[in-house]
Amino acid sequence: MFRSAFPDRLDIAGTSIELLTRGAGRPLLFLHGGHGVDAGDALVERLAAAGHKVIVPSHPGFGASPRPPGVTGVDDLCHIYLDLMEALDLRDVVLVGVSFGAWIAAELATMGTGRIRRLILIDAVGVKVSDRETRDIADIFATTVEDIPSLFFHDPEKGKALFHGFDFKNMTDAEVTRFVRNREALLLYGWSPTLYNPKLLGRLRRVNVPVLLLWGADDKVVGVEYGRRYAAAFKDAQFAVIGGAGHYGYLEQPDAFASHIDTFLAA
Template sequence: MGGEASGQGAEGLLGLEGDGGEFAGRGAGAAADGAQGVPLGERGADGGQGGVEGPAGLDRIADLAGFYLDLLERRGLRDVLLVGSSLGGWIGAEMAVRDALRPAGAPALVGGLVLIDAVGIDVPGEPLVDVLGLDARGLAELSWHEPERFLVDPATLPAEELARRRGNFATMRALAGDPYMHDPGLRDRLREVRVPVLAVWGGSDRIATPAYGAAYARSFPDGRFTVVPGAGHLPHLERPAEVHALLDAELARHSRESGTGARRA
């Protein structure tokens, strides 16, 4: 994590990134300007993620969720709106579950959750496509609404960037390769989450389909689902203005409602 989550209390917004680029500094809108991104692909030898020094043994998504919750608590952040893309969405969902199960009287660290084409659950009839063995063209065909616009020939990449991308895939394989991109028990645990959840989905996502996303949203007691037309698995990159408008609206709603929702007795 390359720095602190922005703001305190209801104003905190933390972006949990998959292998798809930053929330901060992309597109337009207050949410984009204020978000602190957490890249998942850059794991240090000490077990940290994206520049955050952490203990060794962060080998599963659940481990990362626990680590980031502890980080929020140590930094005094409360009622944070989590925004997670792809694998980052899975981490955010696990964080929300764990926060909901903290002891009575403990302060709420997570105040809301936005999932952007997240993975992490098993939906019968909507299997996640295994991307780890695909070449660049195959991955682009599944990831983007306009594959030719975003396709990059690996032969044209500098060695440093190529190594970074390979490292990202190695991290994904280590964290989520078996079982592939999901925790078999997570979907049932999502019923424990009492904060508002918005699932934002690219209408052309062929890795985690919109039907998968709609089922994800229905798994939460207070889940909503919206589709971004003309976007694939990374709508915040393909349609940044539309996605950041949704994030701005959700952050405004979160700021208005913080402190009025369900809290631990």
Template structure:
């Protein structure tokens, strides 16, 4: 049975020949949310929290959710260009950008390549940097969906099951998960980081912040720390702690109000 609070109506727009699905709600300055794997196609409470202040636009990455699988081999550069064309297709000159996990990597690359199109940048538990040598680099591709979610949410994830385990129209979540992994693997499998990004980040012009959970079993703490060190306009690096529990990689689902407050606070600094 489909939960309408999780699966909201979507729209589709042509982006360089790729049918791209997105969801949009709210009013105010445009905000693009680039998510991680595990919840594509889902409307999480964070989006409603942001919609009270922003025109929230949540696209499904290529091969994620309802967006088509691109023909041919897609590179990370193609992915960044895809989102520039996505903004063009929507008639948007610029937007606030929030990226989580893999989406944080895309957001950082986008802000570096198209600094004039990003009015503020929030990275939440981002990937894309090489962690310190003493930190394990978890190969998410070797974890099945259940193990990945255990690592991303913590061992007891029953509280968020209505979001994570919801099944739209009986769709097979295993196949959906497989499509997401293929989408990531095409652009970010080997290597699973970008040394060039370290140099490109100096091009970022907008106010920026890095938000991290109390602990992250998927991404070493040095990755977020490195982003905070290299972003020339970073306003803050903030730990979003859980209430009564330690927040995890999926802090965007666990602590939506705190994430939304941090985003709103940052955007108040830009003029």
């Protein structure tokens, strides 16, 4: 993880977004989580091999994508991705979001699904499902770097292996810079309230395409019951739990997640 900048860039909405493209076929827009995205992401490679043209932008403020001064919230990111889909003339898009990226994807779909064919959310944040006294989402901003593997992964050792042991001494300067920028941007977009929009749950009924929500059975950031209640807010949603997976379970079990996605898109 934390490799150098992606090979391509796209000038859109007053900024220059780094862009990774894999495969050929029907377009699939992949919105990454708060950790950023790696050029060798196994799920991205698996989806590309299954006949998709997978388009992976780094959100403004993440990776090597500059953040324009006026871009401060998830709604701003949604409008940038509306512009991106128009600029690339993407139609019948499969929209996939992971964690923080799934929040963006869900918000984006409530704004209109004219260009979207299917919506897939993986261990999504973004909504409030309980009362004001109950915390639905773990306070990841109070988590130290050392605590990340046990919080975000079913197998902490696998998490450490994916991210150089979260040891900055084992990273290049470019990798450290990407890690810090990703964490800083996530803090900006998700600080208060913590990783959700209090209005989003009631808006999910507007999504008029089939939705698939995939959840790690050992997600300690947003538990399985949170995921079930998230799914229930859509008009047409399937929900599946994958064993041996935490919040970033798609990195631990990319083949299992890809298999569910393949089945959903083939139905």
